[in-house]
Amino acid sequence: MPLALLALAVSAFGIGTTEFVMMGLLPNVADDLGTSVPTAGYLVSAYALGVVFGAPLLTALGARIPRKRMLILLMAVFTVGNLASALAPNFGLLVAGRVLAGLPHGAFFGVGSVVAARLVGEGRQARAVSMMFLGLTVANIVGVPAATLLGQHLGWRATFLVVAAIGLVAMAALARLIPELPPEQGGGLGKELRALGGRQVLLGLLTTVFGFAGVFAVYSYLSAMAVEVTGFSETSVTFVLALFGTGMTLGVLAAGPLTDRAPRPTLYGALAGLAAVLVVFDFTVHVKWAAPVTVVLLGAAGSLTSTPLQMLIMNKAKAAPTLAAASNHSAFNLANAGGAWLGGVAIAAGWGWTSPTLVGAALAVVGLAIAVLAGSLDRGEGSRVVAGAHLEHVPQHQDAQTAGHTRAH
Template sequence: MPLALLALAISAFGIGTTEFVMMGLLPNVAGDLHTSVPTAGYLVSAYALGVVVGAPLLTALTSKLDRKRVLLLLMALFTVGNLVSALAPGFSTLLAARFLAGLPHGAFFGVGAVVAARMVDERRGARAVATMFLGLTLANVLGVPVATLLGQQVGWRATFGVVTVIGLIAVAALAALVPQLPAERKGGLRREAGALRNPQVLLGLLTTVFGFAGVFAVYSYLASMMTDVTGLSPSMVTLVLALFGVGMTLGALIAGPLTDRALRPTLYGALGALALVLALFPLAVQNRVTALAAVVALGLVGFATTTPLQITVMDKARHAPTLASAANQAAFNLANAGGAWIGGVAISLGWGWTSPGYVAALLAATGLAVAVTAGVLDRAAPAGSRVVAGRGHLPPKAGGGHLTPKAGGASHVETAADRV
């Protein structure tokens, strides 16, 4: 794997840390800025809103720029957002800073996923994307627990100061390791936007929203489940979050090679396993041992869905994948916000702390149904109207290399989608 993937993973580590750490620091921020915890919760929503707005907007604005320059600009904006967060004099400024820090999130992962796939052989594209996302999973194993502890002991401003330093390191790594990768000249933004009208791309985005919403319907209330139902002490919550991160890391490592081998079967299997784990989660949390095992399993199967979901959208928009890839990151954040809201509704109705598990299982099952429907429609479509990975025009790889035409003049490199 190219060293450039390390730079992308470092960037993902910083982004993942700042995205999730606020959940553990809300009481500290609320107390320091003289507001309530529910009001401080708007800081989480502000970041998610920044992701949803920034993903299509910044991708469109940078569509004609060299991909390396785009990555550097996005990571620089992320770093500034975290620096302003660390120095924010009041709640309103911090709210705006969180929105600013969230703006480049979706666009960075959208562009980064395309860059990662372009730098390796076609057969290793999913593994390259999974390597970048590995930084996000490691953020949940190391970054979030350590940053939360730092914020609790030293102050929440120190946490965002450290994330700012990580952002600077990521900028330096991107500048040193990522090669120059020109943007697609043919079609430009109109072509990118046109890819979003592909029914298969839209079904892929819908799969992401429903499939991944189940993860956050449970994750958002994990701390309360562990303390109020399982009986763990509040000090154990950091360990629980770290175990979730361990599961995420395992899921990312497993999903990459499987997605390269068979895209749709991996997606179906991951979503089916996720629905099963979520359905069993309310039972598992009744016992300490099974609860901790279920947390690892949830992280594993939950994050095993992310690589095939991302590759599915990129594959079906392969002639113009950048905007679709960024839109999928916005879909992930819609899933985060929607899942948390639906889980909260279940609890507010008096169904109990474990009720989000059953609602989440239904969401994951819905995502699986959408994915299967997309697969059936794709198989039924006339061969000439399908977007089949590996056939026709493909973006040039890093260094300006191109595919070698087969006999008869058609370029073809078999990918996971061809073998479905």
């Protein structure tokens, strides 16, 4: 795999760290800025809001910017957003900093996915995209716990200063390792919008919303379940969350080669497995030795869906895949908000702490049904999906320095 993928993974690590670290720092921020923890929770929503609106907006604005420059600009916005968060004198400006930090999230992964696929030959493109996503999962194992610990001991502002420093390192890596790549041939905002409106692309985005909502319906309340139902101490919650991140990493590592071989079957199997694991978790959450094992499986099944979804959406967008790929991350964040809300509704209705597991299973089944419908319509149209088939690439044998003078063919 090209060394340039390392630059994308480092960037993804920084993005994943700042996205999830706020959940562990809410008490610290609330105490420091004189607000309540529920009110501080709006900082999580502020980041998600930035992702949802920033993904299509920034991708559209940068449709004609060379891909390397676009990636560096997006990481610059990310770095400024985290620096603004670290220096925010009050809660309102901290919310603004979180929105700013979230704006480039979806656009970066949209552009980054297309770049990763263009860096390798056909048959390896899903693996290249999964290598970038690996930075997100490692952030959940290493970045988020370390950044949370740092914030608890040195103050939450120190966390965002460190994440801003990671952003600078990522910008340097992108500048050094990513080759010069022009925008996709024939691209442009009009073509990107038409591609985004395609039936298969929309069905893919709906699959993301419902399928991943099943994951977040449970993940949002995983800490509470571990304490209230399984019987773990509050100090053990970080260990449980790290197990989820470990599962995510395993899922991403498996997703790349599986998607390169058979994207739709991989997606079907991942969503079916996710629904099954969520049903099983309704029982194993009561057992101290079985609950952690199921948490790993939950993380693996959830992340196994991400790469085939991204590749299928990119392929169905054909020659204008960037906006569709970026919008998929808006869909991920809608799934985050919707799944958490539905899981909370079930708990508030008095159905118990474990009720989000069955809510999540139902959402995963809906996602599977949409994916199967899309596959059926695709076969009916006489199409055959091959991961990355319509994406240009830079020959794999070139190193980053040589590829810097190469144009995608």
